Amino acid sequence: MELSKQKIGEIKNKIRKLDAIFSEKRYLESLGSTISIFGRENEAEKIMNFLYPAKDGFSFPFVSVYGKSGTGKSTVVKFICDNMTDVFSYCFVNLRRTDTHFGCANLILENLDGEQVKSSAGINTAINNIEKQIEETLIRDKKSNFILVLDEFDVIFSDKRRKGSDFVYKLLTLVETLRSKSYWLCVVAISNSRLADFPLEERIRSRMDECDVYFPPYTGKDVLQILRERAEKAFADKVDDEVLRECAILSSAENGDCRYALQLLLKTAEITKGPISVSDVRNAYGQLKKDYPEEIVKTVTPHQRVILRAMARMTMLYEEEVFSTKEIFYEYRGLLFRKPKLLEYRRIFDLLNELENLGIIASVKRSEGRYGYHKFYRLLIPYHDVGYMVSKNWDAHQLEIVAEKKSWERSEEEAMFETIKQSKK
Numbered sequence: 001m002e003l004s005k006q007k008i009g010e011i012k013n014k015i016r017k018l019d020a021i022f023s024e025k026r027y028l029e030s031l032g033s034t035i036s037i038f039g040r041e042n043e044a045e046k047i048m049n050f051l052y053p054a055k056d057g058f059s060f061p062f063v064s065v066y067g068k069s070g071t072g073k074s075t076v077v078k079f080i081c082d083n084m085t086d087v088f089s090y091c092f093v094n095l096r097r098t099d100t101h102f103g104c105a106n107l108i109l110e111n112l113d114g115e116q117v118k119s120s121a122g123i124n125t126a127i128n129n130i131e132k133q134i135e136e137t138l139i140r141d142k143k144s145n146f147i148l149v150l151d152e153f154d155v156i157f158s159d160k161r162r163k164g165s166d167f168v169y170k171l172l173t174l175v176e177t178l179r180s181k182s183y184w185l186c187v188v189a190i191s192n193s194r195l196a197d198f199p200l201e202e203r204i205r206s207r208m209d210e211c212d213v214y215f216p217p218y219t220g221k222d223v224l225q226i227l228r229e230r231a232e233k234a235f236a237d238k239v240d241d242e243v244l245r246e247c248a249i250l251s252s253a254e255n256g257d258c259r260y261a262l263q264l265l266l267k268t269a270e271i272t273k274g275p276i277s278v279s280d281v282r283n284a285y286g287q288l289k290k291d292y293p294e295e296i297v298k299t300v301t302p303h304q305r306v307i308l309r310a311m312a313r314m315t316m317l318y319e320e321e322v323f324s325t326k327e328i329f330y331e332y333r334g335l336l337f338r339k340p341k342l343l344e345y346r347r348i349f350d351l352l353n354e355l356e357n358l359g360i361i362a363s364v365k366r367s368e369g370r371y372g373y374h375k376f377y378r379l380l381i382p383y384h385d386v387g388y389m390v391s392k393n394w395d396a397h398q399l400e401i402v403a404e405k406k407s408w409e410r411s412e413e414e415a416m417f418e419t420i421k422q423s424k425k
């Protein structure tokens with residue numbers, strides 16, 4: 001169809017109509033900047049206690065903030081830091097944009113307004129430059145305390161060529177070097193898992209105090225409260241409380257993930273483009289359920305994509321639903337055959353836990369007789385959807401899997417004929 005002047009006019013009207021229902025749409029967006037935070041006082045107080053420096057600097061080099069997705073970890077830490085700039089200078093870095101230690105160091109440098117380092121210069125040069133940038137920032141701000149927030153910290157443990165422990169060790173050394181110059185650094189690691197649960201070498205674990213702050217999932221009531229506050233600011237007209245209640249109820253089924261509830265409300269508004277009813281929410285929920293997993297899968301690390309591909313492949317090949325960590329590990333290894341960046345078993349176990357936190361897979365405990373109980377995992381999204389999400393060549397892979405299954409059936413048939421032949425002799 002021709003893209004006429006009239007069509008452009010129609011599209012403009014559509015956009016204006018949608019725009020008219022919002023007063024400030026950013027209040028429904030995940031990255032909405034100045035938002036008010038509901039609750040989380042206990043968690044905030046714990047974090048602030050760790051981050052409030054004593055006269056002679058921070059008492060702890062590392063603080064671990066952890067909990068499931070959408071529980072407000074990033075938002076709360078950022079809010080605290082923004083409001084404690086009278087006490088310390090800080091830098092907030094989301095590590096998800098990279099998957100190597102070197103990449104992480106360069107990202108930190110970038111966020112500190114430092115010049116990026118070429119890979120030939122090596123990671124130690126990057127860390128030295130981080131030290132210089134922190135020093136310069138503190139001199140400029142006339143302060144001696146610095147908070148380095150590393151969001152999505154699990155990325156540190158995804159670099160196969162380097163141990164997560166080594167990077168943590170470099171950070172600890174950085175804390176000590178700065179301390180020798182009377183500057184104090186504290187690293188806040190935000191992740192779905194507790195820092196102490198990552199594979200850390202003993203020499204490092206022993207130097208870290210247990211400074212953890214856990215963010216429990218929200219209840220439906222908490223989510224409703226958050227939605228009420230946000231909706232009041234986001235929409236031009238008042239949204240019916242029943243509508244918000246429905247959003248809260250439906251998203252409680254998604255592990256108390258506040259991000260999901262906000263996305264559901266936004267999606268409903270975008271589809272409805274006018275006053276929203278409860279049935280509009282249900283309708284949008286159906287659509288979001290289709291799109292949401294894809295959005296989440298986009299955020300996972302490259303190794304987690306391979307794990308998901310392994311699970312999709314096994315589900316189709318064996319016509320079973322649940323698999324043990326060991327089975328998934330061997331399939332993952334098979335897929336990355338001869339690739340240098342294979343992760344170890346323990347790390348696969350951690351990555352499976354993270355995928356479970358994201359709500360893409362679920363675990364069940366099953367008895368293995370005298371071997372006790374073991375964890376098994378299954379996909380929460382249909383395997384062919386997962387296949388398309390994580391692999392460009394899923395069509396070709398499916399054909400390979402079908403061929404593999406056929407060859408099994410053939411060999412089973414041959415074995416059966418062989419037995420019959422033998423018995424007739």
Ligand SMILES: Nc1ncnc2c1ncn2[C@@H]1O[C@H](COP(=O)(O)OP(=O)(O)OP(=O)(O)O)[C@@H](O)[C@H]1O
Nearest residue numbers: 030037038068069070071072073074075226258259
């Ligand atoms: N207590 C709260 N009050 C208001 N808004 C909140 C609250 N908690 C979370 N939100 C909103 O929910 C969304 C998700 O929060 P946030 O990104 O902080 O979660 P997270 O725990 O960091 O998740 P992830 O582990 O996926 O990074 C954001 O839009 C945030 O503003």
Ligand SMILES: [Mg+2]
Nearest residue numbers: 073074075151
């Ligand atoms: Mg976050």
